[in-house]
Amino acid sequence: MGTQHTHPGMAFGVPAEFPGLQALARQLQRSLTIIDLETTGFMKSDGVPPGIVELAYLRVTTAGEVHSYQHLVNPEMPIPWQASRVHGIKDSDVARQPTFARHAHHLADLFATDLVCGFGSRRFDVPVIKASCLKRGIPVYEPAQLDVREVWTGRRGGGAKGTLGEVARHFGVTVGEAHRAGGDVLTTANLLEAMLKAYGVEAVLRAAINIDQAASVVVQPPEPRPETVSAPRRPTAGRPRPAQISNAIMEHVDSTGRIKPTDFESLASNLGCTHSAISFEVSGLLGAGRLTCEQVEDVVIQQRIAYRLEDAIEMVGGADRLKPLKTALDMMMDEPVCYVQLRAALIRREEQSLYIPAFEF
Incomplete structure (x- = not known):
């Protein structure tokens, strides 16, 4: 089937x-709808x-038709220069463009029917679209998703x-224009195509959720839950305590002299805990000065x-807000930053700011 284009906007060249x-x-x-966004920043x-x-998508229908769509969007707010430095889009580029409201209903329809794909889309693109729809009072669905990064x-x-x-x-895939929605969508589509060939359909689908379930509508943001006093949580049987994880980390460092990000997975497997549990404890040990x-x-x-x-740091307004800084x-x-590596970078930055060179007389 030839490339087709059905939604008002600019098609971009696709195979x-x-x-x-x-x-x-x-x-x-x-x-399948493969999506990508460029934005003014990150979720608060x-x-x-x-x-x-900017938003773009490539849609492959059950009939084999391929549709592409790309459009600049007026964000209704200034674009920080830090964001423009990433994607190259400035206020003057979007001043006369339609706002997201023009695209919201169409995207909500796609979320209701399609398998939504992207690279890192479960953590960023899909939540941003859902929140942007809800902000405007537009019902939106929790889509079936396949995050190509999770396949990797x-x-x-x-x-x-x-x-x-x-x-x-x-995977030997030609890379499109980075940090522009159309280029990233085309790269993601070609990457998923290569993964299907390399791994097979079943292996790729293990990274997808709720494919066989109907999408569930989200009409409005959830109501805040009443505060309750819960009983202290007891450690799950068989799960190592934080002290056990810390001891295992320190034993590993004493034995090898260091702990690399690639060591987290083997330690987690040996201890019967998650990769994130190892990362959390290493970050804590670094912050406490037990690791350098x-x-x-x-x-x-x-x-x-x-x-x-x-x-x-300038974008989030300081170096003391670790989670927003990591998100930025x-x-x-264009990839998740390890908390341990971020904390180490901040410690180095602080050490440099405290260093005062001696004057020679």
Whole structure:
């Protein structure tokens, strides 16, 4: 089938055929929509979404038709220069563009019917679209999802890293224009096509949730729950206590001299806990001074963080808000940043600010 375009906006060039995606849509009897957004920033802790400045999607129907759509969006707020530095979109580019309200109902319809795919879309693109719809009083559905990044981490281990471009190049996929919605959608579509060929349909679908379930409508944000006093939680039988995890980490460091991000998975497997539990304890030990930066740093990750850290700090308004800072870096680096590596980078930054060179007389 040739590329088609049905929704008002600008189509972007896509191949006429995606054999793997077309076969998957036929097998599931559900169209696939691969989405990407460019925004003014990140989701706030209270659920307020950033402004959307560009959106794009590629839709593969059960009949094998391929539709593409891309459009700049007026975010109804200034675009911070830090965000413009990432995607290159400025206030003047979107001043005369329609707002998200023009696109919201169409996207809500796609969420109700399609398998929604993207790279990191479960953590960012889908929540931003849902919150942006709800902000305008538009009912929106919790879609069936397949996050292509989760296919990668699921096959390579929970600690696997990689930007969209890096993962695409691993599969020999030509990378589109990075940090522009249309380019990222096309790269993601070609990447998913390559993964289906390399891993098979069943392995790819293990990363998807609620595919066989009808989407559930979300009419409005959930009401706040009344505060209740709950009984202290008891440790789950067989699950290691934090002290046990800390001791195992320190034993590993005493034995090897350091703990690398790649060690988290093997420690978690040996202890019967999660990767995040290891990361949490390592971060705590680093913050408490029981581990040093030299013992936890990954040089490549530290270089990437250093390149964006000051912009992220300015964006969130300080270096003391770890979670918003991590979220900002996740967006800027196009991949999740490890809390341990972020904490190490902040410690190094503080050490440099406290250093006062001696004067020679």
